[in-house]
Amino acid sequence: MINTLKQFVGWGTASSLNEFKRATLKLTAYYVVSTFVILAISSFAIIALFVPPDMGHDLFSSSLEIENGHSEWSLYELRQHLVLVVLVVDVAVLFLVSFISYFFARNTLRPIKDNQDRQLKFMGDVAHELRTPLAVMLAGGEIMLKQNRSLEEYKDYITDVQEESKRLTHLSNQLLQLLRVNSNSTLESSPCDFSSLCRNEIRKFQAYAEEKNVQLVDQISESIQIKAHSDSIVRLLQNLIKNAIDYTNQGGNVIVSLTVKESLANLMVTDTGVGIPQAMQTKIFERFQTLDTSHTNQSQVGVGLGLSIVKEIVAQHKGTIKLISREGVGTTVAVNLPLYRS
CATH class of the missing domain: 3.30.565.10 (Histidine kinase-like ATPase, C-terminal domain)
Incomplete structure (x- = not known):
């Protein structure tokens, strides 16, 4: 039973770390996908607003002279250039948001992880407190069973069992008190x-x-x-x-x-x-x-x-x-x- 308690706490710790990583990556993915959708919608809106697609043949034949240059760009070339610029900006923003989102996700989930770590530590401490009296009773019982003992030795063992039982009872009462206190987050005061x-x-x-x-x-x-x-x-x-x-x-x-x-x-x-x-x-x-x-x-x-x-x-x-x-x-x-x- 004692080894089972220790293994359970160990598994809980490893599971906590894996769950935290998975939750962080999942929340990061939500942030990135949301940003991608917003960027896609805004990019299409920008392209449609500045170079409307319904210009027909004029898109290929018309030209626009750049004020601070001497070359002439067709509207088609201007549209392609705008698409390229928007695409580069979107990719850069998406990469930047990915990194920022990961740190935001970690900070968002950190209090939850800390709380879970405290719970696991609490479970480990409870397991440790249970282990000592159980070990005393088990060891004493094994010694008593190996060979016949005197009446005084049996009395001593029963006294030890009684003391350790009191310790376990006290622990269970304290745990119940703690549970009541934590469950009554909003107390009915009078x-x-x-x-x-x-x-x-x-x-x-x-x-x-x-x-x-x-x-x-x-x-x-x-x-x-x-x-x-x-x-x-x-x-x-x-x-x-x-x-x-x-x-x-x-x-x-x-x-x-x-x-x-x-x-x-x-x-x-x-x-x-x-x-x-x-x-x-x-x-x-x-x-x-x-x-x-x-x-x-x-x-x-x-x-x-x-x-x-x-x-x-x-x-x-x-x-x-x-x-x-x-x-x-x-x-x-x-x-x-x-x-x-x-």
Whole structure:
């Protein structure tokens, strides 16, 4: 199964490149054919306008003296010369348009290709996240089947399977959250009490924080209203609070504050955790970006989807998100959302 996932991603990447080239050439061909049709129509119109074809015998017998020369050209010769000039110009324009069209086509399709590349990378990352727990369970199962083991060894294996199953469950839940966020590009917003939502989530996470020996502090101002999709805001709060607790050392603090600042609801989640290295701070909102958890409360590395989900939700609500972090000191995630004015 693991090899199948890797092959699937590899085939997807190769197919993406071929499709992009085919689509670029096809769009270029459309541009060139359209230009050819326009040039053909305009060329016939120019020839017909300047040297009408219905001049009968006069076309061959009449002559036109060129003002700045001494030779005389028959109308037939003039027509032929005009046709030649128009043809040369058309061919030159067609070649020029072909090159320009190719670059236009590439630029037009580039955002689509970039989006497809992101999707393929996402699939590869998902395959990688699935591979680790599956490999642990498969390897352990093979060892257990080779010979009889003690009861303790069987218990250890079952414990490992349980832990990896939790990891897979967490990954599937995060993927479902991400799918819901991306599918709700236009959310049905309604006025909601942001203060109450924050307080409810802080209350729910108190037991989790106590289990990790982290103090969860409530600094929520009263009656702050926003117009939002309440389920999405709950997911935003859950991801921010859980992340802060997970990356805070035992005995540390996580402060959740909500205030009004410059006509915006200002949510800040501050922890006294490990902090984020400077090099990681620009990437931390990307999918599958995780930090070292060796000195934190997290027994296993997360899948790295929580903050990317938060970023998507903030963008859908026309808000802003900012991260301030110092390694070894802690991290603050600040979210600003428009206030609701009745």
